[in-house]
Amino acid sequence: MHIVVCIKQVPKTLDVRVDPVTHNLIRQGMESIINMFDENALEEALLLREKFGGKVSVISMGPPQVREALRKALAMGADEAYLLCDRALGGADVLATAYTLAQGIKKLQPVDLILCGRHAVDADTGQVGPELAERLGWPQVTLVKRLECDGNKITAWRECEEGTAVWELPLPAVVTVGKEINKPRYPTPIGIIRSGKKPITVWEAKDLDVDEDKIGLAGSPTRVTRLFSPERTSHVEMLTGKAEEVARLLVAKLEEHKIQL
Amino acid sequence: MHDIWVVTELVGKDLAPVSLQLLGQARQLADQTGDKVIAVAMGHEIMPMAQELIEHGADEVLVADHPELTYYRTLPYARILGELIQEKKPNVVLMGATSQGRDLAPRVAARIQTGLTADCLELSINKDGLLVQTKPSYGDNVMVDIVIPEHRPQMATVRPNVFPQPERICGRKGKVTSVPVSLQPDDLKTVVKEIIAEEQQASRLEEADVVVCGGRGMGSKENFEQLYALADALGGVVGATRPPADEGWIDPAFQIGQSGKMVAPKLFIACGVSGAVQFTVGMEKSKIVVAINKDASAPIFNFATYGIVGDTREIIPALLQEITTAKESKTGSRKECN
Ligand SMILES: Cc1cc2nc3c(=O)[nH]c(=O)nc-3n(C[C@H](O)[C@H](O)[C@H](O)COP(=O)(O)OP(=O)(O)OC[C@H]3O[C@@H](n4cnc5c(N)ncnc54)[C@H](O)[C@@H]3O)c2cc1C
Ligand SMILES: Nc1ncnc2c1ncn2[C@@H]1O[C@H](COP(=O)(O)O)[C@@H](O)[C@H]1O
Numbered sequence: 001m002h003i004v005v006c007i008k009q010v011p012k013t014l015d016v017r018v019d020p021v022t023h024n025l026i027r028q029g030m031e032s033i034i035n036m037f038d039e040n041a042l043e044e045a046l047l048l049r050e051k052f053g054g055k056v057s058v059i060s061m062g063p064p065q066v067r068e069a070l071r072k073a074l075a076m077g078a079d080e081a082y083l084l085c086d087r088a089l090g091g092a093d094v095l096a097t098a099y100t101l102a103q104g105i106k107k108l109q110p111v112d113l114i115l116c117g118r119h120a121v122d123a124d125t126g127q128v129g130p131e132l133a134e135r136l137g138w139p140q141v142t143l144v145k146r147l148e149c150d151g152n153k154i155t156a157w158r159e160c161e162e163g164t165a166v167w168e169l170p171l172p173a174v175v176t177v178g179k180e181i182n183k184p185r186y187p188t189p190i191g192i193i194r195s196g197k198k199p200i201t202v203w204e205a206k207d208l209d210v211d212e213d214k215i216g217l218a219g220s221p222t223r224v225t226r227l228f229s230p231e232r233t234s235h236v237e238m239l240t241g242k243a244e245e246v247a248r249l250l251v252a253k254l255e256e257h258k259i260q261l
Numbered sequence: 262m263h264d265i266w267v268v269t270e271l272v273g274k275d276l277a278p279v280s281l282q283l284l285g286q287a288r289q290l291a292d293q294t295g296d297k298v299i300a301v302a303m304g305h306e307i308m309p310m311a312q313e314l315i316e317h318g319a320d321e322v323l324v325a326d327h328p329e330l331t332y333y334r335t336l337p338y339a340r341i342l343g344e345l346i347q348e349k350k351p352n353v354v355l356m357g358a359t360s361q362g363r364d365l366a367p368r369v370a371a372r373i374q375t376g377l378t379a380d381c382l383e384l385s386i387n388k389d390g391l392l393v394q395t396k397p398s399y400g401d402n403v404m405v406d407i408v409i410p411e412h413r414p415q416m417a418t419v420r421p422n423v424f425p426q427p428e429r430i431c432g433r434k435g436k437v438t439s440v441p442v443s444l445q446p447d448d449l450k451t452v453v454k455e456i457i458a459e460e461q462q463a464s465r466l467e468e469a470d471v472v473v474c475g476g477r478g479m480g481s482k483e484n485f486e487q488l489y490a491l492a493d494a495l496g497g498v499v500g501a502t503r504p505p506a507d508e509g510w511i512d513p514a515f516q517i518g519q520s521g522k523m524v525a526p527k528l529f530i531a532c533g534v535s536g537a538v539q540f541t542v543g544m545e546k547s548k549i550v551v552a553i554n555k556d557a558s559a560p561i562f563n564f565a566t567y568g569i570v571g572d573t574r575e576i577i578p579a580l581l582q583e584i585t586t587a588k589e590s591k592t593g594s595r596k597e598c599n
Contacts, residue, residue, distance in 0.1 A: 011399075016399045016403055017403075018403055025399075025403065093376065094367065094370075094377065095370065095371065095374065095375075095376065095377075098371060121399075122398060122399055123398050124379065124380060124396075124397065124398050124399075125367075125379035125380070126363055126367075126379060127363075127366070127367035127370070127377060127379055128367075129367075130335070130364060130367035130368045130371070131367045131368070131370065131371035133368065134339075134367075134368050134371035134372055135371060139335065139336060139450050139451050140335055140364070140368065141335075141451070142360075142363065142364045143360050143363070143364070155454070158360065159360050159465075160333070160360045160361070160456065161270075161272045161277065161359055161360060161361070162272060162273060162456050162457075162458045162459075163456070163457045163458045163459030164456070164457040164459065165332070165333075165453060165455070165456050165457075166453070166454040166455040166456075166457070167334070167451055167452065167453055167454065168451070168452045168454055169450055169451040169452070170450055220376070221374075221375055221376030221409050221410075221411065221412035222376035222377075222378060222407050222408070222409050223407065223408050223409070223410055224405050224406065224407055225393070225406045225407070225408055226405065226406035227403060227404075227405050227406075228403070228404050228405075229403060229404070230397070230403075230404050230548075236552075236562050236563070236565045236566065236567065236568045237566065237567050237568070238562075238567075238568045238569070238570070239567055239568065239569050240570075243571065243575040243576050243578075243579035244579050244582075244583070246569050246571065246576065246579070247576065247579035247580040247582065247583040248583055250551065250567060250569070250580060250583075251580070251583045251584060251587050253567055254528065254549075255587070257527075257528075257548075257549055258423065258425070259422075259471070259495070259527065259528050259549070260278075260282075260422040260425065260426070260496065261494075261495070261584055261587050261588050
């Protein structure tokens with residue numbers, strides 16, 4: 001079984017602010033980590049490999065420093081790592097990212113299963129997995145909290161408004177997972193040493209069969225027009241009075257904040 | 262064509278609240294520009310829903326009714342919606358940021374090759390007539406405005422409960438169009454084996470818009486019942502600090518904090534919680550925090566937007582009463598038409 005895990009590198013702390021003058025993001029420290037849910041995706045892939053054999057490849061699109069995240073994935077136990085890295089890929093939104101990843105993954109065929117995180121904690125869209133599935137023409141299941149596989153088909157317990165929906169679908173498929181699905185392992189010292197010998201293959205745009213209009217900024221239909229920090233009340237406002245009075249005051253405040261009652 | 266489409270969904274047999282909320286917002290936007298609001302309803306035996314959608318603001322309802330659409334599955338729904346969009350070319354397509362919308366919207370956006378903004382909190386029209394989609398990122402620390410200048414339709418998913426439910430206008434007139442359903446064998450590869458209904462689920466805790474959290478100060482398992490009533494009234498989920506989880510007042514899966522779940526809802530209500538750091542790391546990203554504690558010097562007040570010094574056994578029932586009153590007086594509450 002060949003499983004591909006899509007990994008995104010994200011900032012370690014989400015405590016970012018927008019500079020009111022320059023409108024640029026101010027990040028407290030620039031440390032990066034693997035998007036939490038992508039570690040769950042990798043763990044699930046490693047568990048499936050333990051059961052069925054085969055190989056786990058990790059792939060990421062991003063700047064050169066993403067090697068660090070890929071290195072960690074190799075240390076956790078992935079067999080091969082691929083980085084799609086090129087200035088021409090910069091500025092990609094979901095549509096362009098999913099297209100580029102799909103073109104990269106096509107070079108890794110045959111692939112039986114693609115695992116993604118349910119969403120990336122920085123941009124927070126959760127759209128790359130389904131858009132990738134569409135590009136490949138494969139079935140998908142998202143927001144998965146439990147997965148079973150018999151080698152040909154998967155059974156997935158997915159979150160839905162009623163509770164849980166149990167879906168069965170044939171491979172190949174794209175699955176996005178949440179953190180209930182497993183507890184990601186830590187890299188072992190042996191794993192870290194071994195990972196040093198595993199190569200990270202870097203592909204530039206010219207190495208991929210990509211259409212120039214479909215990658216990077218040119219291939220991205222969405223445009224960010226403004227970036228700002230939401231207003232926050234930093235000091236507590238005490239509501240005083242008898243129980244009925246404070247209840248009334250509070251409900252009025254909640255309505256001001258557009259909380260649906 | 263400048264139509265605004267709302268792709269509606271069902272929860273069980275009822276229209277999802279977010280679908281009605283979106284119809285209300287779409288109506289407002291369409292009235293500014295003189296455009297039409299079209300609801301898309303997919304499912305089985307859903308014709309009776311059409312009039313309800315019209316009475317909540319739709320000018321036309323496109324109904325795709327077929328036994329294969331009984332339960333949501335990506336591919337049949339994407340087939341129908343994708344083909345309808347290609348045929349009728351709406352300007353805007355909106356969906357709820359629900360488990361269904363988050364699955365379906367990107368599949369369709371990639372099929373049509375257009376832009377999609379996830380999890381919007383605000384929608385408006387700018388001077389160029391473009392839909393401005395405001396979404397949070399970095400765990401709600403930053404807000405971004407996004408437009409889709411050239412591709413059509415402009416697609417967005419919108420978080421539940423950011424727009425009020427519109428008033429239902431009984432007898433409002435609109436057009437109901439039944440659309441043909443033709444599916445390909447490949448669309449039916451996925452089989453829905455089972456839907457397991459769960460009332461309160463721990464996995465929902467992390468996404469809930471409202472979290473009602475009880476601490477040791479709630480005093481007993483019986484008193485926790487009040488929290489469930491409050492959570493129900495607000496459409497939220499109950500969580501807890503560690504002591505109630507240790508005491509067996511609640512399943513430990515609902516514990517919030519360093520050794521529990523991380524939550525960041527729009528509204529977090531802490532009842533009888535002291536505010537230890539191991540707890541607050543799990544909730545400090547919440548937008549509005551209400552703290553109810555009888556000790557005015559409890560650290561939780563430092564994390565609160567609104568603080569109430571008092572006994573939870575008095576405050577919570579009063580709050581429940583007040584919410585019920587507010588709901589009843591609200592025009593947006595669900596109304597029956599005959
Ligand atoms: C390694 C480690 C990990 C931990 N992880 C977690 C974690 O993940 N989550 C977590 O929650 N804790 C965690 N803890 C425990 C944490 O330190 C606190 O002990 C715990 O959060 C306290 O819970 P509490 O606020 O409910 O209880 P208390 O600290 O006992 O506070 C109860 C509060 O209720 C108020 N009160 C009492 N009666 C009433 C009433 N009738 N009306 C109104 N107010 C009333 C009191 O004034 C008091 O402030 C951890 C601790 C350690 C050491
Ligand atoms: N640049 C990227 N490279 C590789 N995988 C990605 C990338 N962006 C997103 N993904 C995958 O898609 C998931 C959802 O991301 P998003 O749609 O950005 O929220 C992530 O958890 C990753 O598995």
